[in-house]
Amino acid sequence: MTERVVVIGASGFGRECLDALEAMMAAGERLEVLGVVDDSPSAVNLRRLAERDIPYLGTRADWLESGTDRASYVVGIGNPAVRRQLVDELDAAGLRPFTAVHPSATFGARTTLAEGVVVCAGAAISTNVRLGRHVHVNPNVTIGHDAELGDFVSVNPAAVISGEVVVGEGTLVGAAATVLQNLTVGERVVVGAGAVVTRNVPPVVVVKGVPGRWSEEPECSE
Numbered sequence: 453m454t455e456r457v458v459v460i461g462a463s464g465f466g467r468e469c470l471d472a473l474e475a476m477m478a479a480g481e482r483l484e485v486l487g488v489v490d491d492s493p494s495a496v497n498l499r500r501l502a503e504r505d506i507p508y509l510g511t512r513a514d515w516l517e518s519g520t521d522r523a524s525y526v527v528g529i530g531n532p533a534v535r536r537q538l539v540d541e542l543d544a545a546g547l548r549p550f551t552a553v554h555p556s557a558t559f560g561a562r563t564t565l566a567e568g569v570v571v572c573a574g575a576a577i578s579t580n581v582r583l584g585r586h587v588h589v590n591p592n593v594t595i596g597h598d599a600e601l602g603d604f605v606s607v608n609p610a611a612v613i614s615g616e617v618v619v620g621e622g623t624l625v626g627a628a629a630t631v632l633q634n635l636t637v638g639e640r641v642v643v644g645a646g647a648v649v650t651r652n653v654p655p656v657v658v659v660k661g662v663p664g665r666w667s668e669e670p671e672c673s674e
């Protein structure tokens with residue numbers, strides 16, 4: 453049976469989810485992309501969807517009212533807190549998440565992906581890795597052996613999560629940041645772009661720089 457998929461979010465990551473889905477179809481997966489749902493798409497993003505012949509299906513309310521056409525969904529919104537809120541709502545409406553994995557991503561043995569995960573082009577995910585629900589792995593990310601990423605983690609392009617690292621729920625790891633091996637990064641942390649994490653990180657802080665430093669007071673508001 454052909455899986456019918458809707459992407460939530462017309463912005464950058466939403467359209468990168470489309471890239472992954474289109475590449476899966478080109479590789480022979482039986483998928484149909486019904487279109488994109490977004491509560492407030494910009495004019496430029498609507499034009500970008502039209503240019504690639506992807507229908508805009510309206511707001512979430514429009515889509516839910518339309519009966520959703522038995523589609524499953526992928527949330528293409530990078531912000532972990534916003535993503536969690538949307539997923540709670542869509543799951544409560546009885547919708548099914550879809551897991552989108554670009555065929556150029558590579559995986560080691562015994563790696564597991566929970567529902568709703570998105571893995572973009574060129575990601576290299578090693579062995580015995582566990583990705584929680586709705587984790588986003590952006591292009592060219594590396595995730596080392598035995599790492600565990602909690603639900604709703606976002607790993608931005610070219611970041612490196614080393615072996616045996618544990619990343620807490622709702623944490624965002626910025627572009628080209630590196631987390632060194634065997635460390636734990638708490639929940640709802642933001643690791644800034646280019647930071648190098650060299651120590652365990654408590655929850656709800658913003659880490660910047662090399663070596664990564666943070667204020668002991670929580671900086672990260674939602």
Ligand SMILES: CC(C)(COP(=O)(O)OP(=O)(O)OC[C@H]1O[C@@H](n2cnc3c(N)ncnc32)[C@H](O)[C@@H]1OP(=O)(O)O)[C@@H](O)C(=O)NCCC(=O)NCCS
Binds near residue numbers: 626643658
């Ligand atoms: C670290 C981060 C969360 C900081 O956000 P913020 O607190 O709102 O930052 P601001 O823009 O207000 O800057 C505050 C200060 O931090 C500095 N700063 C911002 N990001 C930084 C980073 N990644 N590394 C080092 N310093 C950084 C700013 O230069 C500024 O310094 P100043 O006070 O000396 O002028 C954010 O800049 C970041 O890196 N997010 C990840 C972005 C990413 O991955 N983008 C790719 C998307 S695909």
